[in-house]
Amino acid sequence: MSMNVILAQTVVNGLMVGMIYVLMAIGFTMVFGIMRIVNFAHGEFYMVGAFLFAILYGSNEMQFAVSVFLAVGATALLGLVMEWVVFRRFRGNELNGMIASVGVALIIQNSALLMWGSSARTVPPVVSGVLSVGGIVFPWSRLVVIIGAIIAVVSLNLLVGRTRIGRAMRAVAQDAEIAQVQGIRVDVIFPAAFALGVSLAAFAGVLMAPVLSVSPFIGLAPTLKAFVIVVIGGLGSVPGAVVGGLLIGLIESFAGTFVSASLSEILQFLVVIAVVLLRPQGLLGRKEREA
Amino acid sequence: MKSPTIKPAQYFGVLVAVALAVLLPWFAPNQFYVHLATVGCINLMLVLGLAIIARAGQLSMGHGGFALVGGYVSALLSMKGWPPLLTLFIAGLVAAVIAAALGWIILRLRGVYFVLVAFAFSQIAVLLALDMSSITGGANGIVGVPPISIFGYVLRAKPQFYPFALGCALATLLLTWLLYRSPLGTMMAATAENQRLTESSGIDTHRVQVIAFTIGSGIAGFAGALSTHYLRFISPDSYTFWESVSYLTMLVVGGRDGVLGPVIGVLVLTPLPELLRSTEGLQHIIYGTVLVVCLMFVPNGLASLVQIWRARQRVIATSATLVAKEVP
């Protein structure tokens, strides 16, 4: 294989992985930005989305679009239930809310284990075949992930930037008290934001299900990645999540291809430490104002 | 600073509890209970370490990572011929040094960022243990870790280990209790309760938090090493996210405030995984549910219920004397 081919494929892999990380990170940072919750269970919604898609599309051979819709929708519903039963009680108590999310993660992960077993499942790829460009070959299965993720991010951007509810979410993220005084119904915004964040994670799971295998344990790694990216990009910053996600995806791909997997992890961790030392609020984050 | 003068009743209670713990091997129905008690002692040390960090207002989701590091350091050094009794302390020291460096960098951050990076550290530790297989044995871990020998007496069989583990646990308990009563312990509590006010009283709260993180993580390293020489084995699976969560649960359920909380949390939750080992998934679900329910309804832990009960008794006693005075 020539260097060009290897480079190109490393870049594509990096972008693919990076875009998935972006989806995970955006969902996570949105929930934190609006609700001030660090959700340790974030990756578990990714896992549930992937599993439901695997069951609907893979095992039951439902239509692709229907499967996606149902998988994401059901996971969003699960998220709403979690918000209502658990996280609602911890509004204003960041620390306890975070610990509670750890408990929720355990519950979701092991419920999946009990219901669906621990063995990994595979899902047939949505599109097969390859795309040939200038002698370099890109599998469609990976390109689909990138395209799907970009569509999701652009839609989210439109939603947050152009719609009323998006404006309301941004207002709440800036200052929940003032937003409430202005008439924004925080009791509607919070669940909506949480469902949205969770849907992004579920969609990421759906996209990745054909690429990697699906098991109850696939949730922890994306959670960790989301954390790392959000620290780098800045808690609460969506552009930061995009930059951070792509950066981490590319580092992972390049380090993994040219050096080793463990060095790639250490390198990412060092990047986090460097950002924390040099720019504690994240690359695109806002400095916290004095109370 | 609750009045630190210990009432005779409390002295007596503590002595009885310690005596029971010491005499356990004699009236335990079988070896399984002694094993459980040993695991409990090690858990107690880990939870106390977490409690010390929590006292200064920070939450370490990376606690398991330090235990893992300590375990591997002690295993590797003792297999090279170093006496395990020494490597135990070296393991604790190594963990403390890493915590000091890491803590100094990341404790400047808002609490949330600190938690995320500490968590990332524990995951890195596991990944390194898996990947550096030439040193660590990879996924298979290290088998045949040398047992601890004290003055020539080798703790080879599992039941022999219990008195040593108990001794370490009690020592840690004493250390934590003394720390809490000291000026440093008070500064930690002040930092947790109102960091800005503590800063303006002339206390470098960042330094206080780093010290708490260092001590707590060092204890975790020591406990991890202790466990390694007990089980004579360590692997990347020994301290995963699940372990960090279980120590956190024990702390939350027991109570974050004093030394009683960790003891209660360990007593209540240690038997659970061992008894439910057959259905691992269910066990974790129960743990997660216990954690969430406890946070919702008893956020200050079971130890706080004891305080509430005691306060109520005082009110009843006071009103009883008042009523008695009214009646001619």
Add this chain to the structure above:
Amino acid sequence: MSMLQVDGLKRSFGGLVAVRDVTFDVNEGDFLGLIGPNGAGKTTLFNVISGVLRPSAGTVRFRGRDISGQPANQTVRQGLSRTFQAATIYPETTVIDNVSRGTLGAGLTSLWGGVLSNKWRVAAEEKALHMLDLLGLTRRVDLKARELSYGEQRRLGVAIALASDPRLLMLDEPVAGLNPEEAAELASVLRRVKAERGVTMVMVEHHMRTVMGLCNRVVVLDHGTLIAQGTPADVVSNPVVIEAYLGKEAVHA
């Protein structure tokens, strides 16, 4: 003797200049009032001097030493202490422990001492009781701080700040939110504290009656600039000052 020398102090936030080239002195024994219309930059100036914010330019010298940009915990150890407007106490802790905690930073006890003996605690509590007596909180000693009335909590905040034995005490709007009786009580307490302990004081305040009653010198800020300084009587009749206030809102008498 000059206790505090503020020289050419400037603080900006992005494009906004909150404090612009402010210079003034505080002498030992002064009770300096820092006043000005809303938005004049008083609180920012306060925060820069006490170490909560760093200056963009200029220096702050305390008892001859340059303390510009030092973090708050260091300025306190030099002898410069302050109170806050909000979140000013340890709510779940007893009143006496609140003040005892205030003694810890002042070098009475080293970080590592006191593990095995109780002497430090006895000494701290003794000091705390004395402070609480001075501030009229003796009857509240064993209550949790959150059980105190608002006025009492303010006094507790002053007690905590005094516990570190400062040479200069900075008070951030001490009577804000207090009713007239509580305000008068706090004012007389401050007068007593100053007389007994010889602490120099600097106060940011809107409440004119309190300022007139307590301060021997007043410094007036408007739009971040120092527009007047002198005795309270001088300043109140200064046409520049009157214009600055009348242009904004009515002065609270």
